[in-house]
Amino acid sequence: MNPSASKIPTLELRGVSKRFGAVQALSEVSFEVFSGEVIGLVGDNGAGKSTLIKCVSGIHPADSGEIWFEGRQVFIHNPKDAADLGIQTVYQDLALCDNLDVVGNLYLGRETTTLLPLDEVSMERLSLETLRSLSVSIPSVRTRIASLSGGQRQSVAISRAVMWNSKLVILDEPTAALGVVQSKQVLELIKRLRQQGLAVIVISHNLADIFEVVDRICVLRLGRNNGIFDIHTTKQEDIVAAITGAEFGLNGSAEGRSAQKGAKTS
Amino acid sequence: MSTLVDDPRLEAGKPSGFRAWLRRLFTETDLGPIPTIIGLIIIWTIFQIANHRFLSPLNLTNLMYQMADLGVIAVGAVLILLLGEVDLSAGAVSGLAAGVLAVLSVKLHAPGPVAVLVGILVGAAIGLLQGFWTTRFKIPSFIVTLAGQIGWTGALLYVLGTTGTINLRDKFIVGLAGTFLKRDVPHGVLIGWLVGAILVLGYAFSRFTERRRRRSAGLTYRSVWTLILQIVVLAVIVSGVLLITNADRGLPSAMIFLIAILILFDFITQRTTFGRHIYAVGGNAEAARRASINVTFVRIVVFILASMLAAFGGILAAARLLAANQSSGSGDLLLRVIASAVIGGTSLFGGRGSVWSALLGALVIQSISNGMDLLALPSPIKFMITGAVLAAAVTIEAISRQRREAAGR
Numbered sequence: 001m002n003p004s005a006s007k008i009p010t011l012e013l014r015g016v017s018k019r020f021g022a023v024q025a026l027s028e029v030s031f032e033v034f035s036g037e038v039i040g041l042v043g044d045n046g047a048g049k050s051t052l053i054k055c056v057s058g059i060h061p062a063d064s065g066e067i068w069f070e071g072r073q074v075f076i077h078n079p080k081d082a083a084d085l086g087i088q089t090v091y092q093d094l095a096l097c098d099n100l101d102v103v104g105n106l107y108l109g110r111e112t113t114t115l116l117p118l119d120e121v122s123m124e125r126l127s128l129e130t131l132r133s134l135s136v137s138i139p140s141v142r143t144r145i146a147s148l149s150g151g152q153r154q155s156v157a158i159s160r161a162v163m164w165n166s167k168l169v170i171l172d173e174p175t176a177a178l179g180v181v182q183s184k185q186v187l188e189l190i191k192r193l194r195q196q197g198l199a200v201i202v203i204s205h206n207l208a209d210i211f212e213v214v215d216r217i218c219v220l221r222l223g224r225n226n227g228i229f230d231i232h233t234t235k236q237e238d239i240v241a242a243i244t245g246a247e248f249g250l251n252g253s254a255e256g257r258s259a260q261k262g263a264k265t266s
Numbered sequence: 267m268s269t270l271v272d273d274p275r276l277e278a279g280k281p282s283g284f285r286a287w288l289r290r291l292f293t294e295t296d297l298g299p300i301p302t303i304i305g306l307i308i309i310w311t312i313f314q315i316a317n318h319r320f321l322s323p324l325n326l327t328n329l330m331y332q333m334a335d336l337g338v339i340a341v342g343a344v345l346i347l348l349l350g351e352v353d354l355s356a357g358a359v360s361g362l363a364a365g366v367l368a369v370l371s372v373k374l375h376a377p378g379p380v381a382v383l384v385g386i387l388v389g390a391a392i393g394l395l396q397g398f399w400t401t402r403f404k405i406p407s408f409i410v411t412l413a414g415q416i417g418w419t420g421a422l423l424y425v426l427g428t429t430g431t432i433n434l435r436d437k438f439i440v441g442l443a444g445t446f447l448k449r450d451v452p453h454g455v456l457i458g459w460l461v462g463a464i465l466v467l468g469y470a471f472s473r474f475t476e477r478r479r480r481r482s483a484g485l486t487y488r489s490v491w492t493l494i495l496q497i498v499v500l501a502v503i504v505s506g507v508l509l510i511t512n513a514d515r516g517l518p519s520a521m522i523f524l525i526a527i528l529i530l531f532d533f534i535t536q537r538t539t540f541g542r543h544i545y546a547v548g549g550n551a552e553a554a555r556r557a558s559i560n561v562t563f564v565r566i567v568v569f570i571l572a573s574m575l576a577a578f579g580g581i582l583a584a585a586r587l588l589a590a591n592q593s594s595g596s597g598d599l600l601l602r603v604i605a606s607a608v609i610g611g612t613s614l615f616g617g618r619g620s621v622w623s624a625l626l627g628a629l630v631i632q633s634i635s636n637g638m639d640l641l642a643l644p645s646p647i648k649f650m651i652t653g654a655v656l657a658a659a660v661t662i663e664a665i666s667r668q669r670r671e672a673a674g675r
Contacts, residue, residue: 093552095556096550097546116537121476
């Protein structure tokens with residue numbers, strides 16, 4: 001599953017910076033994620049993880065730096081730009097409507113209609129197909145979200161993110177509110193996303209979860225790259241050290257520098 | 267009730283026995299409108315015992331005649347409540363529309379249809395203004411519509427001017443509410459049965475079409491007997507209403523308008539993208555926004571629809587009372603409207619309910635006031651009983667919501 005050098009990354013950030021007033025939230029951050037790869041984005045509170053995904057998903061466009069998507073430079077000004085590229089983000093609050101059923105949520109804002117009435121039959125059939133292909137188990141697709149467990153809700157939110165020809169899925173703390181069994185379900189789901197050839201970015205504070213599903217880990221510290229680590233050659237303590245700043249990851253800063261060469265303010 | 271997790275405790279921990287079954291029935295099963303229907307039966311039984319004329323065809327036809335305008339306004343209230351908003355101006359808007367209608371028709375001699383149309387357009391304009399104000403400045407709708415309630419009451423007094431009461435004489439306007447199918451329409455009974463049969467057959471056709479489509483798509487579908495039961499229930503209700511009203515003057519036109527509006531808005535809310543978006547905004551506006559639903563558009567359109575329905579309800583009320591005056595749409599009308607929606611099962615907190623709750627709720631509310639009128643109760647007693655019933659209804663809604671949430675629904 002290791003990305004080869006010749007392959008074009010699904011998403012590549014080159015020296016992305018973002019400033020909020022006096023606060024430099026991101027400075028010259030670079031990393032890339034390939035299709036069929038899960039990358040973990042970790043860092044302490046305030047390290048810039050959320051700001052970074054907001055730059056990619058179009059909520060706070062980056063001030064400077066380049067975003068490349070499937071080999072061409074793109075400009076993401078708003079969430080719709082991101083969605084049009086095939087970038088979907090699942091935030092911690094999941095953004096599901098509790099009062100609607102699973103089908104209603106999967107199709108929220110993308111309802112299929114036959115002339116005028118909603119085409120409930122084909123929406124339900126495709127919902128079932130999607131959930132089955134991801135092995136998501138739910139009592140019935142006509143269950144209201146309110147009666148699902150936390151893990152099932154997370155699974156519905158992730159399924160919705162991958163349903164629409166998405167190429168990159170960003171998951172913000174997907175296991176934060178879940179118990180052990182439910183976390184396991186969601187992690188299995190993330191592995192299936194990788195099998196289906198999606199690029200996945202997972203933000204998490206839980207290093208055990210990160211180590212279970214990701215291929216590489218990108219550490220942010222105080223808004224800067226602080227190392228990109230291959231999961232197979234890294235110990236958990238190294239990541240903790242990189243997050244807290246006890247030690248600097250060598251290969252990470254090297255990658256960061258090389259990426260900065262091409263970076264121009266757009 | 268299917269369990270969501272394979273946890274043996276869920277099954278093992280369930281107490282057995284009749285009382286436990288009863289408790290589960292009330293806490294875990296979604297009973298829908300059944301408690302309200304039971305309440306209605308109790309109310310009817312009490313009034314029938316107190317006065318044997320209560321359930322006579324004459325009084326039941328009167329009841330339908332009286333509840334239609336309340337029901338129409340309540341449909342608008344349901345739409346607003348589905349959004350998680352509230353419209354306190356509905357009563358005042360209905361009064362203003364009645365006043366505009368009366369002034370146009372009587373003082374300015376406008377033709378009836380024009381007066382009705384302008385009245386409804388006044389409602390639309392008010393809804394647009396209030397919806398825009400609420401969404402643009404992000405002011406809670408109850409403040410905007412509370413201001414509206416005072417403002418539109420003032421507007422009603424302004425258009426009426428020095429005339430206290432304007433009596434309506436225009437045949438078209440009066441006929442809107444008070445055309446009775448048997449008494450006033452040639453072949454009315456036959457037409458009533460034909461339309462009733464078309465409704466039942468149309469319902470049967472759509473249910474069976476849906477079943478066939480789900481079956482061929484490999485989805486779960488209901489058994490034939492469930493569908494037949496539902497269709498028979500509808501057929502019994504339709505023929506019951508026709509038999510009872512035809513034993514008197516026939517179905518009043520106001521009720522026909524209410525039924526048509528209910529069918530139309532049931533379709534809009536349950537079967538269209540726009541209706542789905544109303545529920546989505548009421549359930550989680552932020553989720554709806556992120557799903558690229560134009561939340562502002564949905565809100566403003568619903569405010570417009572609700573105020574148009576309030577205006578039309580006010581016009582029906584004026585047509586029924588043959589007059590518009592300074593107290594049109596005032597008094598306890600607003601509370602009766604919101605109570606109708608809530609008693610029928612629409613949540614005060616958005617995203618749950620159906621337009622049919624307007625029908626059921628209006629039936630309950632109007633049964634109570636009709637029954638008290640029949641018993642000639644003095645005004646203070648009527649006010650106190652109405653207040654107690656409304657408080658009880660909202661309390662029952664709150665309790666059932668808590669239980670629903672406790673059961674995770």
